[in-house]
Amino acid sequence: MTVTESRPAAPAVGGPVLEASGVTMRFGGLLAVNNVNLTVREGEIVGLIGPNGAGKTTFFNCLTGLYKPTSGQVRFAGVPRKAPVAPKRKKVKPGQPVPPEAAVQVPVLPQLSPLPPKPRAVVRAGMARTFQNIRLFANMTALENVMVGRYSRTSAGALTSVLHGPKFRREEAATRARAQELLDFVGLGRSTEHLARNMPYGDQRRLEIARALATDPKLILLDEPTAGMNPQETRQAMDLIFKIRDSGLSVVVIEHDMRFIFNLCDRVLCLVRGETLIEGTPGEVQSDPRVIEAYIGTGEDDDEDDDDRPQDDVTEEAKP
Ligand SMILES: Nc1ncnc2c1ncn2[C@@H]1O[C@H](COP(=O)(O)OP(=O)(O)OP(=O)(O)O)[C@@H](O)[C@H]1O
Numbered sequence: 001m002t003v004t005e006s007r008p009a010a011p012a013v014g015g016p017v018l019e020a021s022g023v024t025m026r027f028g029g030l031l032a033v034n035n036v037n038l039t040v041r042e043g044e045i046v047g048l049i050g051p052n053g054a055g056k057t058t059f060f061n062c063l064t065g066l067y068k069p070t071s072g073q074v075r076f077a078g079v080p081r082k083a084p085v086a087p088k089r090k091k092v093k094p095g096q097p098v099p100p101e102a103a104v105q106v107p108v109l110p111q112l113s114p115l116p117p118k119p120r121a122v123v124r125a126g127m128a129r130t131f132q133n134i135r136l137f138a139n140m141t142a143l144e145n146v147m148v149g150r151y152s153r154t155s156a157g158a159l160t161s162v163l164h165g166p167k168f169r170r171e172e173a174a175t176r177a178r179a180q181e182l183l184d185f186v187g188l189g190r191s192t193e194h195l196a197r198n199m200p201y202g203d204q205r206r207l208e209i210a211r212a213l214a215t216d217p218k219l220i221l222l223d224e225p226t227a228g229m230n231p232q233e234t235r236q237a238m239d240l241i242f243k244i245r246d247s248g249l250s251v252v253v254i255e256h257d258m259r260f261i262f263n264l265c266d267r268v269l270c271l272v273r274g275e276t277l278i279e280g281t282p283g284e285v286q287s288d289p290r291v292i293e294a295y296i297g298t299g300e301d302d303d304e305d306d307d308d309r310p311q312d313d314v315t316e317e318a319k320p
Pocket residue numbers: 027030032050051052053054055056057058059
């Protein structure tokens with residue numbers, strides 16, 4: 001398995017941004033992730049590979065704080081990560097008047113796919129992520145999708161934005177301008193007014209990245225960013241990730257496409273059955289016979305001609 005091509009020279013790598021030590025995650029009796037360590041430095045692109053069910057997404061979820069690991073620790077910018085905690089609701093006894101704050105109904109956005117729990121908690125930590133399945137707001141334009149990502153960064157917040165309060169109006173112009181800038185950055189500058197549901201698949205993935213970037217993260221985590229892409233879209237996705245890295249961010253990426261990973265990443269962590277098989281440079285990982293062995297018999301390959309493009313992914317997820 002030798003698939004490394006020439007890649008742009010990486011800028012100097014800085015200090016640790018993300019440090020995971022001894023991360024373990026159990027689901028009942030199932031040990032999905034077992035004692036995994038990973039350090040991601042400033043300006044680094046780190047790949048996470050492994051056969052199906054190896055624990056990649058679970059580990060990702062522990063890194064972002066979506067899951068609280070059963071044991072181990074994740075530090076971001078030196079600060080321990082905490083899993084998001086749902087806000088407590090005031091209990092109302094039967095027969096008692098409902099307090100105004102409990103009676104407020106959050107307006108339903110023109111729906112939309114489900115958002116992960118407490119995305120703002122992840123954002124506040126300076127991390128952003130995309131998901132395996134595209135989670136765009138199908139009936140919103142590209143610009144609106146990115147603006148929604150940006151609202152998690154503004155003091156007005158998503159609720160105020162929907163209600164069009166005065167604070168929202170003050171911030172809207174800046175939000176719109178930044179969203180346009182990000183669309184230009186990911187190569188979607190001409191698709192501003194296109195509805196997400198009508199955009200080509202590769203563009204939808206770019207749009208997701210633009211929305212994640214709208215939160216001004218220091219680290220972006222991409223879960224299978226090229227799933228279902230054709231070779232040209234995959235090449236463009238690689239160029240975009242290099243561009244993101246060159247803009248000063250660190251990147252962690254899960255992918256099944258080995259050619260993509262080995263050409264993109266500075267370091268690669270290979271998980272098998274929840275445990276670290278090897279962590280090293282692309283050269284070290286791709287020449288390790290255990291990595292090849294781990295994939296044999298799984299039915300997985302890195303054939304770029306496979307047409308596994310999900311159809312109507314965005315509309316399926318985001319149907320009203
Ligand atoms: N919420 C959950 N509850 C119970 N088991 C889970 C849960 N999430 C994942 N698992 C199990 O944990 C193991 C690791 O799953 P995970 O999705 O992290 O693997 P993966 O490497 O990301 O796989 P794939 O490449 O197929 O996405 C699998 O056996 C999976 O069935």
